[in-house]
Each structure stands twice: as C-alpha cells, then as structure tokens.
Amino acid sequence: MKNKRFIKNLDLTLVGVTGAILVFSLVMIGSASTDYGWWMRLGLDMDKLQDANIFQRLLWMKKEYVVKQFIWTLLGITAAAVIIYIPYEDWRRYTKHLYIANLLLLGSVLALGRTAMGAERWIDIGPFAFQPSEFAKLIIIITLADFLAKREGQIRTIKDMLPCFIFVVLPMLLILMQPDLGTSLVFIAILFGMLFVVSLKPLLVTGIFSAGFAAVVGLVWSHLKFDTWIPMHEYQLRRLTIFLDPWSDMQGSGYHVIQSQIAIGSSGFWGKGLLRGTQSFLEFLPIRHTDFIFSVLAEETGFLGALLLLILFGVFLYRGVRIAFEAKDMFGTLLAVGIVSMITFQILVNVGMTIAIMPVTGLPLPLFSYGGSSMIANMIAIGVLLNINMRRQKSIF
C-alpha cells in the first residue's frame, strides 16, 4: 500500500531525464576515453574508423571506463533506492552525527589522502579511490537544511546569519586545505541558495553574496593592478585568471582552455561524430573523460548535442525546483534547494570552464563526468529529491 503510493508519486520526469543524461554520459565517456594511442596499440586501422558507421564506432569504443562508470551508476541507483525508503524527516535526528562524521572524514583526507594533480582529494579504500568531498557536499546540504529549518522565520539580520556561516565554513576550510577551491565554492553556492529561501530578508542575502563576490573580484583586481596581498600563491591565481586570456600562455596554463575552446568551436552545428573529434581522439584535449567531457560532447555531437544536454539539465533542475516548492516542510524545501544549487553551480562552473567564461577549478559535470564518488553522491542527491517528492503534501494543489 505504502509502496504503491511511493511509486505513484515517483517523479517520472526526473527519473527519465536522469536516465537520459546517464546514457548520454556513458556514450561520451566511451568516446572520450578512446584515444589514438589505445587504438593503435590494438592494431586497429585508422582508415577503417573513418568509414565506420555509428554502431560500429559504438562497438569499438574503449569499454574500461564505460563499464566502471556503469557499475558506479548501478551502485548509485542502489544507494538512491535505499535513501528513498527512509523518510527524509527521520534524518533530522542524525544531523549532528553526520556533521561530525563529515569533519572527521575531511580531516582524514588531509591526513591519509592520496595526491593527484596537485591536490589531496582521494582516500584509497582497497582498489577504489574514494573522494570524500563529493559526499561532504551532500552531508552539508542535509545538516544545513536541518540547521536552517530549525531557525525558520528567525533569520533576519546578519547577526542571525552568522551561525549559519560558521556552520558551513568549518568543513569548507578543511576542503580548502586540500586544496579544492571548486568544491569549497560549491559550499558557498549551497549556503546562499538555501539562505535565500529561508531568510526573511532575501535581498539582504543577495546583497551579502554580491558584496562578497565584489570583494573577491576587487581583491584579485587590486592584486593584479597594485600587487596587494592575496591569500593565494601566484601560480594558483594564474590558473584562476588564465581563462580571461588563455592565449597569453598557450603551452602552459592556458593550454586546457584553448584546446577545449578549439574542440567546442570547431564542431559546428552537427558535430564531428563519435570518435571523430580530432581534438579528443588525437589527445589534444586534456583530462577528457572527467573535467573536460563537455568539450568532447560538444566536439563530437556539435551544438545539437550540447543544446540537448543543457535542455536535459534544465528540465532536471526545473523538476528539482518544483520538488522544493511542493515539499511538505521547510526541511524538504531546503534539501531540494541545496541540491539544485549544488548541481546548477557545478554545471555553470564546469561548462563555463570549457568555454572560457569560468576559471579552471576541476569541478566535474554532475551525472556526466567519469568518477565513482561523484556519481554515487549525485545519485543519492536524486534519491533525496525523489524522497521529498514522494512525501509531499499533495492535497493542497
């Protein structure tokens, strides 16, 4: 009886859109991870590839990452299914534990973490590398939602908001120390998204956000202009600002952005076709199946593919907002808002990075980039959304 109601209340649009994104993602991971070097080692013929039809090309893709990602997806679906079963209101009892566990986990990354690409983000568990910051985002959404829901209707002044800031800043600092600027910024996006909804003075929240943003821009600008102090190494700053003029360092820090832009720009409306993207297949594009997977997608499927993905994300986010709006309590609303904020922000930063309107920060594209932790965390987030949706107060409308 109960199950039936749940299934009836399952947001099928959200599930469908998610499924479409996931399938799309698996194809693109296959194409992105197949490169010329691998192809040659198999002794395959380049000319044959040029003549092959789309099904042959799908068959000839490298399976390794696709299979792995598929397994992660299945694990994620399982996790989401589990999450759906537990009524989300019940989680509020464990938020304290969750918050502390989160801090411990992030602390342990700093202590035990494996370094890759200049940052300690992973913890090795057996053969798997586990990235706690992906889950930290989710945990902070849940704990912060609880924290804010308890203060519903009481947040008016900056003074009222201060505890919320401290609440978020603690785990954020730990992530910043990895250092992982991108994920810390996601925390800020989550915080302000949720504050905007719960606060009695949304204008004030917008104002603080704008002021903070202006302060950061001002700090960077005055550093570049007058060489004032900045809490950052010169090379870090360079990496963050290179997107403004990637051609100033073509072979160095600007390389990623330039190659990504070439990949996207050279595709045209229809794209070059799967496995036929010269930028990705011939390995001009770096970190293809993770951070720059959107560039591969845009290069091989063209404007059409990119537009399709953005529409899918648009529908997904719209459903998320709807769920937030229809949630039966403030906790549910805030959870959904947090998740939508997180995903929107990551899309903005990831896609923005590939088209040089955002700095290169190494945030994955949600549901699309290759990566187990991120996939599972995102699937859980979807589970949370579905959970909220199933337990909404329908009678009102």
Added chain:
Amino acid sequence: MTYSGEQERAAFMKRKTLVENRMKYFLGAIFLVLLLLLAKLSFMQLVQTEQFRTMARNNYIRITPVFAPRGEIFDRNGEKIVTNKPVYAVSINDLNLQGTTYHLYLDRIGPETVSMADKLAWILAGDEESVQYFQQISGKTPEQFNNDVTRDNDKATYTAKKQAIEEIIKERVSSNKVNLENGEALEIAIAYNPSTVATLRQQNLDSFGIRLEKRTDVLSELVSMLHKEAVFEGKSTYEVESGVRATIREKKYYRPYEPVQVADNVPSQTVVTLRERQMEMPGVVVDIQPVRDYPYQSLLAHALGYVQNIKQEQYEEHKDEGYFMNDLYGQYGLELIYESDLRGEPGARQVEVDASGQPVRDLGLKQPVPGNDLVLTVDLNLQKATEKALADGVARAQSAGYSLAKASAAVAMDVRSGAILAMASYPSYNPGVFTEGLSGTEWQQLQDSGALLNRTISAIYAPGSTFKMVTAAAILENKIVDPTYKMSDPGYYRLGQGIWRDWKPDGHGMVDMRKALEVSCDTYFYRFGQMVGVDAIASVAQEFGLGEKTSIKLPGEMSGVVPTPEWKYELVKNMLIMYNDDFAKVRELNEQIKKTTSESRKQQLQKLRDEEQDKQLKKYEWDLNWQQFETINMSIGQGDNSYTIMQLADYVAAIANNGTLYQPYLVDKIVAPDGKVIREFKPQVRREVNISKDNLQILREGMRMVATSPNGTASAVFGLDVAAKTGTAEVTDAKGNKVGNHALFVAFAPYEKPEVAVAVVLEYGYAGNTYAGPIARQILDAYLADPETNANKDEQITALGNQPNNIVALPEGWDTQPALNWPGWEQLPDDSVTTQGDNSSQSRQVQAKQVPAASSRPVTSTKPVQTTAPVSVTQSLPVVVTPPDETQPPPTMSSPTVVAPEPTQSQSVQQPSQTTPAIPEEVSEPNGQP
C-alpha cells in the same frame, strides 16, 4: 501539538506563498545560468566555427610541400633547352629506430656486478650514442643531462659521464633485482659504435654474466643496402647511420611527423631495387624532387637565367603567393621574368598527427601542378652556332696576340618581327651549377670571371662606325648633300685649326654617300656630320631606338647614351659642382640647404647658391657647351655614344625592314602542361622610324657594298648576299690611355628580302672586320644553311649558288692567318683617329678625344639627370682635359686652371676616376678592363 490543525495549515500556507515567491527568483537564476552557457556556446559553435576549425586543423594536420616541376623551355622548333630531372631522395618515416645496435643483457646478479657497472660505464662513456641512450632512460631532458655531466675539462666531463652512467646501470639493476634473481635477463645498455662493441668484446663480459646481442632494424638494413649500391661515397655504414640517428633524435623532439632523409641523389637503379624490397622495409619513402636540368649546359644561359632557393627579400615579397622558405625562385633572365608562369602550383602531403606529433595517417597527396612551358623564338641550332662563333672569335683574337680579347656578344634578330633568333654572351656559365648549390667562393669566382654578365643587354659599347648609318640618315634627311655627290677625300678633314684624319691616310679618292659607307670613309662623315649638327644626328639615333631601352623582357637591360648638348651640359655641370675647387662654396651652400629646416632661409640660401653657381659656371662655359669636335667625333660613332648590342641589332633590323623598329622578344608563347596555349606574343612595333624609305634604301645599298664590293670593309669576310657595317671603338682606361679597340659588326641578310639582323661585339677585338666580322659570318652562315630558319628557301638556294664554298665552311687557313695579313688590312683600323702634331700634343689630344670612349665599358646610368652618380665620373673627363689643339681655343683657355697642365690634370682627373669602382654591381665586371 498546541497548534490546532487550522493554525498549522495557515502557517503552512504562509510559508508556501513565501517559498513560491523565492522559487520564482530561484528558477530565474537557473534559467539565466543555462542561457549564459547557451549564448557563449552558440557563439562559438555557430558563429566562430571556421576560425576554430582552422585552429583544429593546425593542430592535427601537418603539411609538407611537394614541389611542382617547373615549366620547361623550348626553342622555336620544340627542342627542349631547359627541362627537369628527377632527384630521388630516400627517407625514413618511422622514427622509433634503434639502428644496428648491440644490446647488453645482464643474466645474473652477483658480487662482481658492482665492478661490472664501473667497467661498463668507463667504456660506454666514450660512446656518444650510448651516452644519449642513457640520457633517454634517465628521464632527464638532454639539456639537464648535459648540465649534470659537463665539467670544466674533457677529462672531468668524461668522469662525470661515467659516474652518471654507472648510477643509471646500478639503479636499473637494483630496481630489477627480484626479476634478475628469478632468472630473467635485464637489458642494461645499448652500444652503437662498432669500436665500442669491439672494446666490449675484449672485456670478457661473460664472467660478469653479460651477454651481447646484435640487432638490426629497418634503418640499418636500408643503409647497408644503399651502401652496397654505392650511394654513399666513401662513408662507412656506421657514419651514415649515426648521422641519420642524430637527425632523428633532433627531429623526434621538434618535428616528429617529418620523415628523415637518409640519402640524397639516389640513382634510379637503386630506386628500382628499393621498390622491389619495399615490403621488407616499411616506413621507407622515396621522394622525387624535380630539379632544373640543362641538356645543352651553358647554351643561352644569359637569357635563360637561373633558379635558386628563394631569397629572404623575395620570400617576404611573395609569401602570399604560397612560397615556402626553401622554395625555388627564378633569379635572373627568363626564369625571373616568367617566374609566375614557370613555377606551377606546389602540391602538399598532408599528414594527420596526434597531440605528441606522431604521425597518425597519411591524408594523401595533393598533386603538384607543373609550371607552364615557354616556347622561345630562339633557334637552337643558330644559338649553338652563335655561341661557337663567339668562342671561335675570341680564340682567333687570342691566338693573334690580342690577349685582352676575352669577351664577346652577339644578337641575331628576325627583322620581320623583332624575334630574337639567338643571343649569346661570352664567356658563359652553366646555370646547372645553381641547382646543385654554390658555395660562397664558387659564387665569387663565377662573379669575378664576368661570365654572369649578359653583354647583349647589360653592357654598353661605343658603336664605332656601325653608327655611320645614323649620321648618314641625318645627312640625307636634312638634305645636306646629295647622296650621289662625290667629294674628294684627301685622307683628313680640317676644321679651323683642327685636323681629323681618316683611318686610311691617303684617303679614299672620290667618295659619295654609298661609297662612304662601303669604305667607312671617316672624312665624309666628319665633314657632313659636322654640317648637319649634333641635334640632327642625335634625333635620328633616338629615332632608331638607340640610347633607349629596347624593352625586351629580360632583367638588367641598360639604356645607353645618345650624347646631346643638354646631356653634356648637365653632366659637366654636376661633375664640376661635385669635384671642382671653384665650386667649394656651392657645395657648402648645398650642405647648408640640406640642413636648414626653415623654408624662408632655405629659399634665401638657394638664391645665394644659384648666384654663386652661375658665376662659377660662367668660367667653364667652354667645358660645359657642346663643341664642334664633339659633333665630329660623334658622327663616326665615337665620343660618348654608348649602346647595347641589342639596340644595335634592333637598329640594323629597322634599316633592313624598311623602317619598322620592333620590340625585341624572346618568348613566342606560353603553353600549359596539357598543351593549351596560354599566351602568344605578337611582334610589338616600337615605332615606324621617321626616315624616308628612299634614304633607308641608300643606307642598305651602302651596307651591301660593305659586304660585297671589293673595296667594302667586310668584303673579305662575306661576299654573300649580305649587308653589313663594321665598327671599331677605341677603349681607353680611366686615365685616358688607349687600351685597345672593341670590334663591332652589324649585318643583315639576305639583302633583297631581309630576314635576319646580326650585331656582334668582340671586346678588344682590334677591328670590326678582322675579328667581329667572322663571328657574324659564322652566325649568318648557320642561319642561311639551316632550312628551318629560312622561310624563303629559294633565296637561300640563290645565296648558296653565289658562294657555295663560303657558306659551308670558312676559307682555308682562317684560324691560322694573322689578322694583319688579311688583304687590305695592314693599315690602321678603320676608325682610328689620328691627329697632327708632336708626340706630346698627340697624347693629350688622344686623351681629349678618346676619354669619352671609356664609357664604352658597361655603365648603367647615362641619362643627364643621373649624372650625380659616380658612374658618370669618367664621362666628364672632357671638362678638365685640354681641348684639342686644332680647335679654336675659347677665351677662357688662357686661364691656367682650365688649360690643365699634367699635374692639375692628374689632380682633378684622377680623383674622380678613382671612384669608378662604385659602378653598380651588376656591371662591375667589365671583362678585361684594367
């Protein structure tokens, strides 16, 4: 729990409206984010697509040019004069090569392993390639590695290398210890150099557990195969291999997609062998590059020009036309003028590469389009005969003791169109040397030899008596004397106190116009030339295109000079201002004018300068103004007259064809490789010469008598149906001393229906008839004997009938007979001017009259406006030398400064003359000029 359901519901509703409000903004923000991304995406993918596509292509496509064969050049009968030959180059595409190598394997590990590493390192540190190998496996960049092992001296460097290698070997051994203990062999080093291998063999390596294993790969197989075919002259296979490997190492780093050349100039037989064994040697490519080939070596070299790698400035100018840095470019002659036609369109080989630059696949070859062919008006056989005639002529003059006679030139032109049938300049060169690459010294030698100078258009000569038709035409046109009027020639001409002698001291007896031409009577032309005046003579000369570029489409043509009073005035004036002491103040004022910026001050200074200049110029009026002796000199083609051989040929052609002056041309048509005619050149008329047909007929009759009647100056040479004129131009050095005579000769044939005009010069060839005449004869013989060139075969037969023996071969003993023994020519050359008076006055007189003849050397700028150039220095000499004794001395003559005695003269004459070497480069090697 304390709230009632109603209250709860109200609170919920309140929150709902609040949330709904916020959600609208929230949704708006999300929408904005997606819109922002979409906007940038559509701009990049839909608007900037082409720009990014180009960038993507630049990323993954590497283009290596494939040269197009240049257009070939044919003579008028379709004989190939310039063609291309294939040069085969063998390259290797796969850069992951090891060559012939000896791999050293360690089979076991033991207590002796450490000493083994030490010993091996000592040996391998001396083998450059092995060191490179260790650098590669060390993971350091070549620069880093070199930095690490470089010390102050060689010995210390060697030790450092040895230590580095030892470290690497030890590390390899220790990190593979487990495998070794399990009985797996470990490769620890590679030796390349055969001598290193020999040393290693002596080292009893077995006791350390080291095994040497020989390996060969495609490269070493290729090299040993090519070595067997004797492709590498005197180089050992190891030398070749290590050279190629060094190139590979370098290219692998910077241009890994580019094949590395292993051998150049591979014989076609070897290419066949290579093709047969292609399967065994993957990655070996045979490239064909077309290279200029000249089947007749130096034939027509000056007109053809040559091809060389494009020069920096040419590249800068033409890079938009798709030239490459190492492209070929026509540097001279027709190759330069018709560069755009001959060049063709280069093809390209496109290679797809990956991010590391490794070739992915061949995207195919864009076939080059060969250049268009030129079909010339030149007749191969006549050209050959002409060049042989020049060489023979020089040899004859040399063997007769005229050691300065080293160079000559000739042009044969179709009088009916201006088409060049032959043009040659001796000495010549083989343009093929430029395709093979020329070293600096070789180039310098070629330059110094004077062989590069095209003496038909890039050198000017005083025409000597070949100019007499101009004077004759001027006399006739101005009706100075009836052509039949016979004057008595005493052997000299007197004007005032001056006396000008004929070349024949006794005179020629009774002489009319035709006879004057026939016997080249100087007296006749002195007299009537003086009467008709310089302006009339100059205007006829200009009418015939003398002193004016013929506009033949060849680079480096000179215009020459028709002397006129205005020209002389300008020239002398500029010389005076530049060098005369009286004009020091003028020079000073000129300097000031140059420096002054204020306009009013400038005008003031200019006025001052003009006043001073006029004042000083008045002193030199005699020098500045044209004097009658100059007209007299000019009327027999001496003085400042200076023309190119091409101009003389064109002028004679105009006389022959009854007054049409054609623009000489060399290219008949341009033909595409598929045989389609792209452009056809029609004869271009420069002008109809404004001389009456009757008078031209008189000139032709006179010229015919030169060649046929017993007294004609060239009758000994011809006796054919030919009309001709001899010429002898005195040459003086910078100081005005006579050096010798240039021999000139012009002719046309057949007389009745003229077809061909010929002009010949033999530098320092004594006299026109003696040495230049036979050259013209040889050329005309060849022309008339060649049925292909003679359109009118009947006439040819008539001509043959007249003098059958003379046509086929020269008279017996031609070569051995000294020039002076020729009947009637024991005396002075026809144009020599001698004057009355004692020795000293004579020497000065010679100077006065003949210094201008020094301009018979190749000199570029001769127009009055250009007289500030140092080139003109020698030509101004009449200014400062004493005027001839015979002429009426002008009043200023009494002034000591002008009646320059020897010391003053040397001061004012020699100083400018020393500047003569500054003549523009292209003409700076007047052969035989002291």
